[in-house]
Amino acid sequence: MSLSPHQVRGGLWRLTADADLRSRNTFAVAARAPWLVEVRDSGALGEVLALPELQGGAPLVLGGGSNLLLAGNPETAVLALDTHRIDIIEDDGAMAIIRVDAGVEWHALVLWTLRQGLMGLENLALIPGTAGAAPIQNIGAYGTEVGEFVRAVETWDRTAGAMTRLDRESCAFAYRDSLFKRMPDRYIVTAVEFALPRARALKLDYAGIPEELQAMNIASPTFRDVAEAVIRIRSRKLPNPAVIGNAGSFFKNPIVPAALADELQQRHPGLPLFRGDATDNRKISAAWMIENCGWKGYREGDAGVAASHALVLVNHGAATGQELLALARRIARSVQDRFGVAIEPEPKIIGANWQ
Numbered sequence: 001m002s003l004s005p006h007q008v009r010g011g012l013w014r015l016t017a018d019a020d021l022r023s024r025n026t027f028a029v030a031a032r033a034p035w036l037v038e039v040r041d042s043g044a045l046g047e048v049l050a051l052p053e054l055q056g057g058a059p060l061v062l063g064g065g066s067n068l069l070l071a072g073n074p075e076t077a078v079l080a081l082d083t084h085r086i087d088i089i090e091d092d093g094a095m096a097i098i099r100v101d102a103g104v105e106w107h108a109l110v111l112w113t114l115r116q117g118l119m120g121l122e123n124l125a126l127i128p129g130t131a132g133a134a135p136i137q138n139i140g141a142y143g144t145e146v147g148e149f150v151r152a153v154e155t156w157d158r159t160a161g162a163m164t165r166l167d168r169e170s171c172a173f174a175y176r177d178s179l180f181k182r183m184p185d186r187y188i189v190t191a192v193e194f195a196l197p198r199a200r201a202l203k204l205d206y207a208g209i210p211e212e213l214q215a216m217n218i219a220s221p222t223f224r225d226v227a228e229a230v231i232r233i234r235s236r237k238l239p240n241p242a243v244i245g246n247a248g249s250f251f252k253n254p255i256v257p258a259a260l261a262d263e264l265q266q267r268h269p270g271l272p273l274f275r276g277d278a279t280d281n282r283k284i285s286a287a288w289m290i291e292n293c294g295w296k297g298y299r300e301g302d303a304g305v306a307a308s309h310a311l312v313l314v315n316h317g318a319a320t321g322q323e324l325l326a327l328a329r330r331i332a333r334s335v336q337d338r339f340g341v342a343i344e345p346e347p348k349i350i351g352a353n354w355q
Contacts, residue, residue: 012041013048019078025065026128027313028245029321031351033060035077042083042102042163042190045156053077058158058185060350063130064105066247067137069328071321072351081132081190086112089193097151099193102132106139114224118196120149122227123203126234128241128248132189136180137346138173142230143206147173153180154191163190175277176252176346184348202226207272208233237309245315246306250328251286251343258282264339268292286335286343287311293334303327325352 019036022028035053039045048054057076062068083101086109090097096118100109106129110121123144133139138147150168157164164187172179180187202223204210212229213221221229239246253274256264261282265271272285290296290310297307302319304327306312313324332343345354 012044013037013039015051015053017053021062021065021070021074021078024062024078024080025068025070026241026245026247027065027069027315027319027321027324028241029070029315029319029324031070031073031321033074033076033078036080037077038080038082040082042081042154042156045188045190046161048079049156049158054079061184061188063102063133064128066128066241067133067347069247069321069324069345069347069349070351071325071349074350079188081130081188083190088116093198095195095197097193097195099154099191100131102130102190102192104131105129106131106134110227113194113196114227117198119198119200119223120144120194120196121146122223123206123209123230125227125230126238131192135171135173135178135192136189137176138178138181140176141234142209143203145173145175147171147178149194149196151193151195153189154193155180155187155189158186158188175255175283238312239306239308239314244306245317245319246312247347249287249309249311250313250345250347251290251311251332252346253283253286254341254343255281255283256341264341268339284341289335289339289341289343290331293331293338295331295334298327300327305331321351325349329354 016036019033021031021033037048039048054077059077059079060074062078062080081102083103085101086104087099088096089099107126109131110125113121123142127139134146135150135153138145153166153171155164180189209229212233218225255276258280261273261284265273272288274283276282287310295305296310298305302316303323304314304316306314313328335343
């Protein structure tokens with residue numbers, strides 16, 4: 001039920017009771033929130049967060065719902081930022097600073113930067129979700145992480161009760177991690193500033209991109225060519241959430257000491273290793289381990305693993321969040337038993353603990 005009396009100041013926000021969240025999570029699992037508040041102007045967050053319906057716990061902030069597993073109903077209200085502005089705030093011809101509202105769809109932003117002749121985000125094409133979620137997870141793909149291009153993140157700081165702007169260093173970016181992920185009840189990301197160059201060396205050394213460019217008969221690629229190669233690879237490997245429910249890669253690639261990685265590779269020839277976040281560690285392919293445990297294409301009821309990519313859990317129709325979580329736990333246990341390596345989920349789990 002939409003409560004029109006709560007549509008205030010020209011409809012800057014809207015409050016809905018007993019809200020259906022199936023269309024607000026890309027797994028398309030059934031869940032309901034006691035309240036859903038859609039905010040069309042981040043300047044109204046102060047009054048929104050003071051509403052009596054939002055008391056009793058920090059609201060769950062939803063972007064595109066693409067990095068989320070609803071294993072139960074949220075106990076608190078859900079807040080969604082319905083903001084969509086993109087502005088170039090500085091441009092000296094070599095580098096542009098753009099400010100992007102949290103509600104802007106991520107892939108649409110990547111395409112927009114390509115049209116503006118701005119580089120940096122091309123390897124991150126076709127990642128589902130919103131711009132506001134990107135720094136929280138420090139999204140990454142094909143050798144690029146978004147934190148590299150973030151100049152600042154604008155947030156509503158619940159502790160201060162005011163808007164706060166954090167520079168890149170203050171965001172504490174790490175592999176699929178950030179200050180915002182570690183302190184989810186404090187910060188609501190409202191906008192992100194990116195520093196994007198008009199010329200830079202392309203990142204072409206990640207497995208799959210050179211081969212795709214060769215298949216495209218491109219010997220001297222531009223950044224637009226790289227984006228197209230990434231789009232083609234992801235479209236082929238990752239199922240479309242609009243067709244089958246999923247949240248993209250469900251598990252993070254574990255980072256282990258280099259000595260252990262080398263030992264694992266000796267025992268399991270073919271295990272892909274990648275650069276870690278330091279010289280003395282390595283990132284191990286979770287997809288390879290999961291596939292070699294026999295999970296790729298597995299299905300039990302409507303909960304399953306994509307046939308095209310072992311990292312992707314899928315909802316074939318009526319799977320519950322609990323069923324998907326149970327499957328994810330079984331996969332993680334099998335990897336631990338066979339390889340002695342713990343794998344952890346990328347998505348935020350609501351309504352249950354991972355372990």
